[in-house]
Amino acid sequence: MSGPPPAIIWEHEVERLLQYRELIPRLEEALGKFSKRDSAEVIQPVRSTVPLQKHSGFLGLMPTYMENDGVLSTKLVCFYNRETHSSLPGVQATVVLLDPEYGNVKAVIDGEVITAMRTAAVSAISAKLLMRPGADVLAILGTGKQALSHFNVFTEIFPFKEVRVWGRSRERAEKFVRSVGGAAWACGSAEEAVRGADVIVTVTRSTKPVLFGQWVKPGAHVAAVGACRPDWRELDDVLMKAAVVYADSREGAMAESGDVILSGAEVFAELGDVINGTKPALREKTTVFKSLGMGVEDAVSAKLVFDQWKATASHV
Ligand SMILES: NC(=O)C1=CN([C@@H]2O[C@H](COP(=O)(O)OP(=O)(O)OC[C@H]3O[C@@H](n4cnc5c(N)ncnc54)[C@H](O)[C@@H]3O)[C@@H](O)[C@H]2O)C=CC1
Numbered sequence: 255m256s257g258p259p260p261a262i263i264w265e266h267e268v269e270r271l272l273q274y275r276e277l278i279p280r281l282e283e284a285l286g287k288f289s290k291r292d293s294a295e296v297i298q299p300v301r302s303t304v305p306l307q308k309h310s311g312f313l314g315l316m317p318t319y320m321e322n323d324g325v326l327s328t329k330l331v332c333f334y335n336r337e338t339h340s341s342l343p344g345v346q347a348t349v350v351l352l353d354p355e356y357g358n359v360k361a362v363i364d365g366e367v368i369t370a371m372r373t374a375a376v377s378a379i380s381a382k383l384l385m386r387p388g389a390d391v392l393a394i395l396g397t398g399k400q401a402l403s404h405f406n407v408f409t410e411i412f413p414f415k416e417v418r419v420w421g422r423s424r425e426r427a428e429k430f431v432r433s434v435g436g437a438a439w440a441c442g443s444a445e446e447a448v449r450g451a452d453v454i455v456t457v458t459r460s461t462k463p464v465l466f467g468q469w470v471k472p473g474a475h476v477a478a479v480g481a482c483r484p485d486w487r488e489l490d491d492v493l494m495k496a497a498v499v500y501a502d503s504r505e506g507a508m509a510e511s512g513d514v515i516l517s518g519a520e521v522f523a524e525l526g527d528v529i530n531g532t533k534p535a536l537r538e539k540t541t542v543f544k545s546l547g548m549g550v551e552d553a554v555s556a557k558l559v560f561d562q563w564k565a566t567a568s569h570v
């Protein structure tokens with residue numbers, strides 16, 4: 255291994271350096287570039303996954319090269335479907351940034367905050383593009399890390415009048431509400447949370463549907479973030495078949511999304527197609543954005559963190 259030693263950028267520094275207002279435009283640009291399928295812009299294969307059977311988990315490898323931007327990275331992410339009351343982590347991630355010319359590692363960056371923030375920011379982009387104007391009520395199913403990052407970005411950029419949260423126990427939902435200073439309502443059931451909601455975010459570790467089409471208001475927008483394996487579900491067939499389905503990556507959804515594969519629903523477009531103007535945003539319909547997570551999102555987030563880190567005088 256030659257070249258200068260890599261920078262190690264820890265979680266608290268990523269938290270300090272990454273802001274949604276800077277991240278969102280970069281992610282929009284990256285989603286648009288990805289959907290052009292121009293190899294000079296983005297090379298990003300579908301995530302490779304290695305099962306960790308003993309631990310009910312998977313290691314995902316997410317390499318990405320953005321030639322014109324000079325960004326080469328890979329995320330290593332472990333995600334688990336453990337016993338419901340396990341205190342072990344659900345997702346752990348690291349992003350490695352490399353020099354594309356020399357091949358040396360420039361930085362090893364905590365991937366927890368990047369994963370939480372870029373995933374929530376992409377869901378917020380989906381809502382910006384696909385929710386109906388005047389959306390007032392947001393429902394979040396799940397009370398973990400992604401629930402919090404989604405709460406943060408959705409309330410930062412949209413003027414929701416009401417935010418509802420459901421967890422598997424009322425205690426978890428109430429704890430979540432306390433953690434956000436009381437700016438949400440804890441609901442006793444998923445149905446209670448989503449009935450009448452304009453935007454619904456599903457961020458659970460469930461492998462079976464937690465959101466049912468019969469509860470969903472026509473014209474609502476759903477950002478479906480969990481269920482990232484071909485046999486895992488968060489949404490039922492009724493919803494998947496009634497909705498117009500968007501994805502981050504069509505190939506990713508066809509390979510990894512149980513909600514898409516098992517329901518037989520068609521992916522109408524990628525978010526990047528809407529951003530590029532090659533597919534319409536059907537806001538008046540019920541829409542589902544199926545998020546699997548993409549390496550290109552981690553690549554632009556890591557570049558932003560690294561550039562900001564270098565610009566901080568105490569490091570140079
Ligand atoms: N699409 C993407 O880019 C990404 C997706 N994910 C996925 O998002 C989901 C949430 O991730 P985190 O918030 O980091 O996990 P977490 O472990 O912090 O939170 C998971 C939440 O799901 C709940 N839960 C677990 N089993 C459940 C069940 N059977 N029914 C209902 N709720 C259940 C837990 O109580 C907790 O509230 C996971 O499925 C994860 O794999 C995570 C990162 C990126």
Ligand SMILES: O=C([O-])C1=[NH+]CCC1
Pocket residue numbers: 314331333345347369482546547548
């Ligand atoms: O993109 C990502 O980091 C993940 N998607 C599913 C679990 C982790």
